[in-house]
Amino acid sequence: MEKDMKALVYQEPGKKSLEKRPIPTITQPTDAIVKIIKTTICGTDLHILKGDVPTCQPGRILGHEGVGVIDKVGQGVTALKIGDHVLVSCITSCGKCEYCKKGMYSHCLDGGWILGHQIDGTQAEYVRIPHADNSLYKLPQGIDYDAVVMLSDILPTGFECGVLNGKIQPGNTVAIVGAGPIGLAALLTAQFYSPAQIIMIDPDNHRLEVAKRLGATSIVNNKNINAVNAVMELTNKRGVDTAIEAVGIPDTFVLCEDLVAPGGTIANIGVHGVKADLHLEKLWSHNITITTRLVDTVTTPMLLKTVSANKISPNQLISHHFKFDKIIEAYDTFSKAVDTKALKVIIET
Ligand SMILES: NC(=O)c1ccc[n+]([C@@H]2O[C@H](COP(=O)([O-])OP(=O)(O)OC[C@H]3O[C@@H](n4cnc5c(N)ncnc54)[C@H](O)[C@@H]3O)[C@@H](O)[C@H]2O)c1
Ligand SMILES: [Zn+2]
Numbered sequence: 001m002e003k004d005m006k007a008l009v010y011q012e013p014g015k016k017s018l019e020k021r022p023i024p025t026i027t028q029p030t031d032a033i034v035k036i037i038k039t040t041i042c043g044t045d046l047h048i049l050k051g052d053v054p055t056c057q058p059g060r061i062l063g064h065e066g067v068g069v070i071d072k073v074g075q076g077v078t079a080l081k082i083g084d085h086v087l088v089s090c091i092t093s094c095g096k097c098e099y100c101k102k103g104m105y106s107h108c109l110d111g112g113w114i115l116g117h118q119i120d121g122t123q124a125e126y127v128r129i130p131h132a133d134n135s136l137y138k139l140p141q142g143i144d145y146d147a148v149v150m151l152s153d154i155l156p157t158g159f160e161c162g163v164l165n166g167k168i169q170p171g172n173t174v175a176i177v178g179a180g181p182i183g184l185a186a187l188l189t190a191q192f193y194s195p196a197q198i199i200m201i202d203p204d205n206h207r208l209e210v211a212k213r214l215g216a217t218s219i220v221n222n223k224n225i226n227a228v229n230a231v232m233e234l235t236n237k238r239g240v241d242t243a244i245e246a247v248g249i250p251d252t253f254v255l256c257e258d259l260v261a262p263g264g265t266i267a268n269i270g271v272h273g274v275k276a277d278l279h280l281e282k283l284w285s286h287n288i289t290i291t292t293r294l295v296d297t298v299t300t301p302m303l304l305k306t307v308s309a310n311k312i313s314p315n316q317l318i319s320h321h322f323k324f325d326k327i328i329e330a331y332d333t334f335s336k337a338v339d340t341k342a343l344k345v346i347i348e349t
């Protein structure tokens with residue numbers, strides 16, 4: 001019987017390899033082993049490879065996104081059985097602790113973002129998923145698996161941290177700073193609420209073109225143009241009701257402070273490595289709200305229904321397909337997005 005599998009392993013900052021690893025086994029009764037069908041690469045994986053995430057140790061199998069089929073279940077797994085096709089959530093959650101009870105799965109006392117970080121991840125032929133009942137989602141018949149992979153991380157992130165936190169309402173004006181996969185996921189899911197304007201801001205023309213196709217009402221390339229002036233022109237000098245930060249650098253957070261209209265909301269999605277200025281000398285009287293969040297993936301069941309019903313088509317975010325043997329090539333393509341025009345890449349086992 002086959003005991004080894006192929007896996008993408010983080011070796012040390014700047015170094016990764018495709019290796020043979022033992023197929024994982026059940027270690028807790030609440031575990032399941034999932035045979036991966038499709039996975040993808042996240043910007044966070046690139047951060048790990050650069051050495052920006054010291055909590056991820058060398059030797060770790062990367063990846064926190066994917067779909068697969070249940071290969072084994074522990075005795076404590078009640079909602080899933082061998083052969084079920086499932087979405088793997090990027091967040092592992094017990095469903096029972098204080099934070100899980102509040103819907104804050106990302107802060108689960110025995111989970112959170114651990115997959116491809118503190119435990120081995122999905123960029124492999126098999127993966128062990130703890131708390132399987134709460135961390136895997138059974139797939140409806142006939143759903144597009146490429147689209148479903150987008151629901152492991154980027155769709156719930158754009159929706160929960162950007163759209164829900166941003167309190168988008170019908171007729172509102174929205175600016176999304178950053179047209180990467182996450183900003184585009186916020187763009188797709190913002191349209192559930194019919195805002196009147198969605199202005200997408202990014203220095204990459206290709207990503208802005210994609211944004212236009214996905215429903216942005218205006219695009220602003222802020223490489224050469226002052227984005228504040230452009231947005232004020234588009235909004236009768238008011239600014240926007242919701243400014244979504246989807247980059248993760250101080251400049252773009254400050255840009256959101258300049259774009260938000262009185263009474264509006266800044267919804268931060270970006271992961272920030274350094275401090276950003278908060279201009280309270282201007283904003284103290286503007287009745288604004290600032291929100292932050294780590295994705296909880298509590299909206300995954302709802303998002304699965306919208307994909308199943310063709311209300312949104314997240315497969316529009318996929319630019320490339322690779323076989324698992326070519327995963328190093330997939331990383332090269334994904335990490336050179338400006339040249340390769342990559343957004344999300346699908347890797348099939
Ligand atoms: N809060 C969460 O739970 C959570 C979850 C996942 C990812 N994230 C974060 O969301 C952010 C976006 O993720 P992504 O995968 O889309 O990243 P990405 O790097 O693929 O995309 C970022 C985009 O920002 C654009 N950009 C760069 N500088 C800019 C500037 N000055 N003005 C406007 N746009 C600019 C880039 O051209 C790119 O298109 C990252 O910081 C990521 O770490 C947060
Ligand atoms: Zn991710």
Ligand SMILES: [Zn+2]
Pocket residue numbers: 093094095096097098099100107108109110111
């Ligand atoms: Zn929990």
